[in-house]
Amino acid sequence: MKRYEDLSPSLRCIMTPGPVEVDPRVLRAMSFPVLGQFDPEFTDIMNETMGMLRELFATGNQWAFPVDGTSRSGIEAVMVSLIAPGDRVLIPIFGRFGHLLHEIAERCGANVFTIEKTWGSVFAPEEVIAAIRSFSPDVVAMVHGETSTGRMQPLAEIGRACREHDALLVVDAVATIGGVPVETDAWMLDAVIGGTQKCLSVPSGMAPVTYNERAEAKLMKRKQVERGLRTGGAARSELPVVGSNYFDLAMLQDYWSEQRLNHHTEMTSMLYALREGLRLVLEEGLKERHARHVRHEQALVAGLTAMGRKLYGDPESKLTVVTCVLIPEGVDGESVRARLLERFGIEIASSFGPLKGLIWRIGTMGFSCRENNVLRLLGALEAVLQRHGYAVPCGLGVQAALDEYEV
Numbered sequence: 001m002k003r004y005e006d007l008s009p010s011l012r013c014i015m016t017p018g019p020v021e022v023d024p025r026v027l028r029a030m031s032f033p034v035l036g037q038f039d040p041e042f043t044d045i046m047n048e049t050m051g052m053l054r055e056l057f058a059t060g061n062q063w064a065f066p067v068d069g070t071s072r073s074g075i076e077a078v079m080v081s082l083i084a085p086g087d088r089v090l091i092p093i094f095g096r097f098g099h100l101l102h103e104i105a106e107r108c109g110a111n112v113f114t115i116e117k118t119w120g121s122v123f124a125p126e127e128v129i130a131a132i133r134s135f136s137p138d139v140v141a142m143v144h145g146e147t148s149t150g151r152m153q154p155l156a157e158i159g160r161a162c163r164e165h166d167a168l169l170v171v172d173a174v175a176t177i178g179g180v181p182v183e184t185d186a187w188m189l190d191a192v193i194g195g196t197q198k199c200l201s202v203p204s205g206m207a208p209v210t211y212n213e214r215a216e217a218k219l220m221k222r223k224q225v226e227r228g229l230r231t232g233g234a235a236r237s238e239l240p241v242v243g244s245n246y247f248d249l250a251m252l253q254d255y256w257s258e259q260r261l262n263h264h265t266e267m268t269s270m271l272y273a274l275r276e277g278l279r280l281v282l283e284e285g286l287k288e289r290h291a292r293h294v295r296h297e298q299a300l301v302a303g304l305t306a307m308g309r310k311l312y313g314d315p316e317s318k319l320t321v322v323t324c325v326l327i328p329e330g331v332d333g334e335s336v337r338a339r340l341l342e343r344f345g346i347e348i349a350s351s352f353g354p355l356k357g358l359i360w361r362i363g364t365m366g367f368s369c370r371e372n373n374v375l376r377l378l379g380a381l382e383a384v385l386q387r388h389g390y391a392v393p394c395g396l397g398v399q400a401a402l403d404e405y406e407v
Contacts, residue, residue, distance in 0.1 A: 012341075013368075015377050016349040017147035017175060017322045017361050018198040020368040026202050029276035030269045037266045045275055046256065046266070052278035056177060056286075057192055057210045059184035064210035065256040066274055067247070068267045071174040071195035074207025076104055077247035078170055078191045081219055082211075083139055084239045085109030090137035090167075092128050094153065095119055095146035096352045097172060105141060108243070113137065119149045119354060120313035125157035132158075132165050139168045144182065145175035148352050150324035150361060151317045152176065159188030168215055174198060177208070178281050179293045179321040179365055190215045199293070199321060201366030202277035205270045211249070223250040229261060293320050296364045296374050299404040303378040306400035307385075307392055312359045321369070323362045324351070328390050333357055336384050344380040374401055 014021050035042040046065075053064035067074045079101070083089055089110040091102050094117040105112045113135045117123055132140060140162050145152050155171065162169040168190040173182045177192075179199030184192050191211035197204035211219075221238040226245065242248040246264065254261035281289060297320050301311065304325055312324035327333040333350060337360070340346045349361040364374065378397040385392045 011345065013344070013346045013373055013376060015362050015364070015368060015373060016347055017150075017363040018195065018365065019204055020198060020201055020363060020365045022203055023201045023277065023280060023367040025280060026273050026276045029272040030203075032269075032272055034268045037268070038260060042266075042268070042271075043260065045271060049271060049275045049278065050256065052275070052282060053208050053210065055282055056208070056278060057182060057184045057194070058186065058286075059192075059210050059212070061184065061210045061212050063212075063216065063253055063256070064208070065252070066196075066206040066208045066271070067252065068205070068264065068270070069207060070204050071193070071197070071207045072100075073247065074193040074195070074209045075101070075172055075174070076244070077207070077249055077252070078193055078209055078211065079104045079141065080108055080244050080247050081222070081242050081249035082168055082170060082191060082215055083108040083110050084218075084222065086111060087138040088113070088135060090114075090128075090131055090135050090140045092123050092131070092140075092142055092153075093117070094122050094149065094151060095143065096148035097143045097146055097174075101141045101143065101172065105139075110139075120151065122146075122151050122153045122314070122317040125154055125161075128158050129161040132161050132167060136165065137167045139170060141170040142172070144171050144173045145180070145319045145321070147175045147319070147322050147361065147363075148355065150313055150319045150322040152180065152319040153317070155189065156183075156187045162190070163188045168218065174207075175319070175321065178289065179369075180290055180319075181286075184210060184212075196274060196277065198363075199366045199369075200274075200277045200281065201368070202273045203270070205267065206274050208274070209249075216253075219250040219253070224248075225254075225261075226251065226263070290320075293364060293369055295404075296369045296371065297321070297323065299371070299401040300362065300364055300374050300378070302404045303374070303397040303401035307378070307382060307397035312355075321363060321365045323364070324355075325360045325362065327358060327360060328385070331385070331388055331390050333360060336360075336381075336388060339384045339387065340377075340380055343384070344376070346377055346380050348377070371405055 174195035177194035196202035255263040
């Protein structure tokens with residue numbers, strides 16, 4: 001019989017756009033004893049988590065809770081719940097994850113209209129607003145921080161326009177929540193999806209979402225209680241019921257309400273992790289945390305520039321927590337990534353689609369967003385590029401970053 005060794009994953013310096021290194025205090029929280037899902041101690045933890053999520057999302061929404069599953073589960077839950085078959089949906093696309101929203105909307109049976117921007121840039125708000133006026137959508141779905149291109153889309157004016165045209169605005173803030181400002185109420189966002197494995201520094205496995213009364217009103221028109229839980233006659237929905245049981249927000253809402261209507265078995269240890277991750281975010285302070293991400297981004301960019309590396313994309317729309325670097329001509333980008341991992345224990349990312357093989361993507365997110373990580377990466381990248389026969393100014397990258405830190 002085959003014997004298996006004890007599990008012993010290597011310690012890594014993870015500088016990708018997600019997942020990132022997990023705060024040790026979050027890992028400790030995951031080791032705590034399991035409670036039953038209806039134990040009052042556990043439901044108190046659920047309520048506390050909802051309260052902290054409201055602060056994180058900068059909202060007074062009643063509903064702010066995690067969907068059990070990776071970030072994509074939150075995106076799918078919001079979209080399948082808010083997009084009914086035949087709905088008119090506008091999706092502005094400026095990278096890979098805009099295309100994902102398009103695909104999910106099509107699977108919902110929507111009539112989808114898209115506008116596209118060349119990768120590396122974002123939309124001027126008036127471009128999206130013009131499309132809203134032209135198409136009269138029921139739902140607009142957009143990415144806030146596009147990790148495939150390292151760009152961030154302004155949303156405030158778009159949210160106002162959606163409100164004026166009675167369209168629901170759904171925002172993928174998976175990459176931005178906890179790292180850059182996400183102002184749910186101030187920007188008039190109707191539903192927002194976050195992620196745990198990026199700026200929150202919690203393992204992948206939960207997707208925090210929030211939505212307002214406008215979104216809830218549509219959910220209620222599609223609501224259906226699960227057959228085995230009904231106590232009376234089944235009310236008929238005004239709109240077609242949600243096509244998924246697991247991702248039905250109206251059913252999840254009942255589970256997270258004081259009603260505690262059973263839907264699934266909550267991910268106990270992951271909820272501990274999320275609660276601790278949120279506690280650490282709020283303990284640091286949102287403004288302070290956002291400023292920390294800017295500080296380390298600036299040091300990284302200064303170091304890369306001093307090394308002679310060129311950044312990809314429109315600098316005016318750069319996403320704070322992801323820096324995209326053009327791979328030098330004649331250099332095997334995957335070989336560089338492999339050497340960084342094998343020799344230095346540092347992981348950076350490649351990209352997708354039209355950018356595959358053209359750029360590296362370096363994340364400065366959450367617990368990974370630290371001075372020693374930035375300096376270590378710059379020194380290691382310089383050494384690996386030299387090993388690949390590419391001339392790099394010796395020592396200038398680290399020194400430039402140090403100059404930024406010592407200002």
